[in-house]
Amino acid sequence: MxxxxxxxxxxxxxxxxxxxxxxxxxxxxxxxxxxxxxxxxDVGADKTRIAVVGDGPIVxxxxxxxxxxxxxxxxxxxxxQKVKDGDLPAALIIRGQQLDVRFAQSxxxxxxxxxxIVNGFVxxxxxxxxxxxxxxxxxxxxVEDASLKPIQxxxxxILSWGVAVSAVFGSALTLVSWRRKQVxxxxxxxxxxxxxxxxxxxLVSTGVALVQGAIFIGIASLPVFGLRLSGSWWLAIPLLLLxxxxxxxxxxLVGAFAKTEEAASAAANIVxxxxxxxxxxxxxxxxxxxWLQTVSKIFPLRHMNDGMLxxxxxxxxxxxxxxxxxxxxxxxxxxxxxxxxxxxxxx
Amino acid sequence: xxxxxxxxxxxxxxxxxxxxxxxxxxSFTVAEGEFxxxxxxxxxxxxxTLEIIEGLREPDSGEVRLFGESPWPRNVxxxxxxxxxxxxxxxxxxLTAKEQLQTFGSLYGVSRATAADxxxxxxxxxxxxxxxxxxxxxxxxxxxxxCALVHDPDxxxxxEPTAALDPQARRNLWDVLRAIQERGKTxxxxxxxxxxxxxxxxxxxxxxxxxxxxxDPPAVLxxxxxxxxxxxxxxxxxxxxxxxxxxxxxxxxxNEVSLTISTRRPAPVLSALADRxxxxxxxxxxxxxxxxxLNLTGREYRA
Numbered sequence: 001m002x003x004x005x006x007x008x009x010x011x012x013x014x015x016x017x018x019x020x021x022x023x024x025x026x027x028x029x030x031x032x033x034x035x036x037x038x039x040x041x042d043v044g045a046d047k048t049r050i051a052v053v054g055d056g057p058i059v060x061x062x063x064x065x066x067x068x069x070x071x072x073x074x075x076x077x078x079x080x081q082k083v084k085d086g087d088l089p090a091a092l093i094i095r096g097q098q099l100d101v102r103f104a105q106s107x108x109x110x111x112x113x114x115x116x117i118v119n120g121f122v123x124x125x126x127x128x129x130x131x132x133x134x135x136x137x138x139x140x141x142x143v144e145d146a147s148l149k150p151i152q153x154x155x156x157x158i159l160s161w162g163v164a165v166s167a168v169f170g171s172a173l174t175l176v177s178w179r180r181k182q183v184x185x186x187x188x189x190x191x192x193x194x195x196x197x198x199x200x201x202x203l204v205s206t207g208v209a210l211v212q213g214a215i216f217i218g219i220a221s222l223p224v225f226g227l228r229l230s231g232s233w234w235l236a237i238p239l240l241l242l243x244x245x246x247x248x249x250x251x252x253l254v255g256a257f258a259k260t261e262e263a264a265s266a267a268a269n270i271v272x273x274x275x276x277x278x279x280x281x282x283x284x285x286x287x288x289x290x291w292l293q294t295v296s297k298i299f300p301l302r303h304m305n306d307g308m309l310x311x312x313x314x315x316x317x318x319x320x321x322x323x324x325x326x327x328x329x330x331x332x333x334x335x336x337x338x339x340x341x342x343x344x345x346x347x
Numbered sequence: 348x349x350x351x352x353x354x355x356x357x358x359x360x361x362x363x364x365x366x367x368x369x370x371x372x373x374s375f376t377v378a379e380g381e382f383x384x385x386x387x388x389x390x391x392x393x394x395x396t397l398e399i400i401e402g403l404r405e406p407d408s409g410e411v412r413l414f415g416e417s418p419w420p421r422n423v424x425x426x427x428x429x430x431x432x433x434x435x436x437x438x439x440x441x442l443t444a445k446e447q448l449q450t451f452g453s454l455y456g457v458s459r460a461t462a463a464d465x466x467x468x469x470x471x472x473x474x475x476x477x478x479x480x481x482x483x484x485x486x487x488x489x490x491x492x493x494c495a496l497v498h499d500p501d502x503x504x505x506x507e508p509t510a511a512l513d514p515q516a517r518r519n520l521w522d523v524l525r526a527i528q529e530r531g532k533t534x535x536x537x538x539x540x541x542x543x544x545x546x547x548x549x550x551x552x553x554x555x556x557x558x559x560x561x562x563d564p565p566a567v568l569x570x571x572x573x574x575x576x577x578x579x580x581x582x583x584x585x586x587x588x589x590x591x592x593x594x595x596x597x598x599x600x601x602n603e604v605s606l607t608i609s610t611r612r613p614a615p616v617l618s619a620l621a622d623r624x625x626x627x628x629x630x631x632x633x634x635x636x637x638x639x640x641l642n643l644t645g646r647e648y649r650a
Contacts, residue, residue: 005453006450007453010439010442010446010450011439013441013446014439014441018440018441181437182433182437183437185403185431189402189403190426190455191426191454192454
């Protein structure tokens with residue numbers, strides 16, 4: 001037991017004192033989280049701005065509704081010029097009862113939005129002017145839908161990716177460097193079981209994963225990024241542990257084949273990078289083409305991502321863990337078995 | 348030296364890697380408390396021989412006994428009695444000298460305080476809190492030996508501990524090795540420095556091409572060689588003709604700076620020189636293990 005404890009402490013110290021590893025474990029994924037979080041922060045929140053010349057009841061109604069952002073101009077030519085320059089999608093010109101909309105042909109989506117909204121307000125005003133009660137009524141209510149704000153899918157994705165990267169690299173590089181430096185030989189010559197060496201290394205990796213989780217979620221929850229955790233966020237903890245073990249096993253497999261640290265690092269990148277992109281780390285995978293979604297299902301990271309999303313932000317319960325947990329455990333067993341078959345003590 | 352008292356018994360061990368016969372029928376025994384050297388040039392089979400005894404490799408044929416037991420396959424009962432010094436780089440990442448010892452010690456259940464005490468033995472007490480990669484080559488080598496000794500083993504295997512060290516560091520290490528032997532440990536070590544083996548070892552085995560060519564105490568090996576002693580004097584003290592006429596002189600020759608006399612009976616030659624007051628710049632070089640190696644293999648020793 002004391003060997004297990006001392007080895008864990010030794011490896012933890014080695015980890016904390018290695019600035020490069022610290023960077024790639026914490027700061028590097030955080031950089032992605034912060035950059036993407038800031039770039040994508042306002043996506044979907046933007047309202048369309050249009051130019052307005054003149055005033056009247058419809059303009060007031062529009063302004064009160066907040067459906068569009070209005071920019072007032074005194075001069076028709078100046079407003080139209082803004083549209084021609086491509087600065088604004090449309091200009092609304094009011095001359096008494098007459099409303100004209102000049103819109104830019106290039107941006108059809110925005111123009112259609114503007115036309116629809118303005119038209120709606122004009123129709124409503126017309127109906128009110130007749131004094132008739134409306135024959136059809138219409139009410140709108142907000143629904144929390146499946147499409148998420150960027151920070152909501154970025155955080156679980158980047159967390160899973162960060163955990164995967166540090167587990168794969170941690171185990172592959174440790175294995176190769178220990179083999180090269182004959183630390184493995186020293187361990188083999190000591191009356192200590194391989195299991196206690198392995199488990200102490202895994203303990204350090206899982207500890208690191210939990211710290212990663214706390215830091216990433218903590219920063220994403222800052223007001224500037226605005227992550228909102230669901231009530232069942234703590235279900236992410238077992239997922240983090242299982243994910244660490246799965247990717248640790250993958251790193252052992254990579255480390256068994258690589259002869260040098262450089263080769264191990266390159267091989268780990270080749271495994272992890274495509275997996276990260278195809279598993280929905282940086283963009284939600286359900287927006288990808290169907291064939292790509294199928295392909296992404298072979299990656300354990302995809303399932304870890306899905307599980308993280310479900311429990312961290314979608315508020316799903318423990319049943320959402322079943323599938324990802326089963327896949328991660330299965331992956332760990334298969335890859336861990338392969339790694340133990342190809343494991344080499346010596347170069 | 349009966350076999351029951353032997354720390355190591357190797358009987359006709361062989362190990363091939365493809366065509367290469369790394370160890371080709373090697374037999375020897377090492378007594379408890381003995382300082383035993385295996386020397387030979389690179390590729391002679393020294394390391395493979397050690398690895399077979401340590402239980403890291405299985406011999407193709409032959410027998411190995413370590414304290415009466417077989418070290419192969421991995422014999423957990425023997426492991427606490429064996430200390431193996433590996434390359435000077437085989438440490439955990441980023442740990443200090445003291446932490447390295449404590450970590451390796453913990454693999455054997457050694458307390459942290461005992462482990463830290465080893466730093467004294469190898470003269471690294473003042474470097475306890477230095478990280479391993481900040482140490483000099485000699486210091487790292489000594490730390491590596493301390494790691495091999497941390498669990499107080501009965502036998503220590505050292506594979507070229509003095510390789511790539513400067514002369515001062517080598518001498519420091521010799522003191523460490525002698526201190527270990529004084530603690531009653533058996534030491535089996537390989538080196539390609541013949542001069543060092545001559546000074547340190549009780550017995551040496553000279554290896555080349557996987558075979559042991561000779562095995563005896565260094566002095567016996569050198570004496571058995573019947574090689575002449577070379578007496579060197581400053582040039583001009585004595586003429587070549589006068590020197591050649593002295594009793595016991597086999598041959599004398601001169602170069603720009605010195606006169607060299609070869610003799611198999613140095614005693615009368617030296618007293619004759621003393622009588623004539625011709626001792627300026629006197630140097631006496633007896634045969635060394637290098638001469639033994641040359642004699643055994645017919646070629647110059649090259650490490």
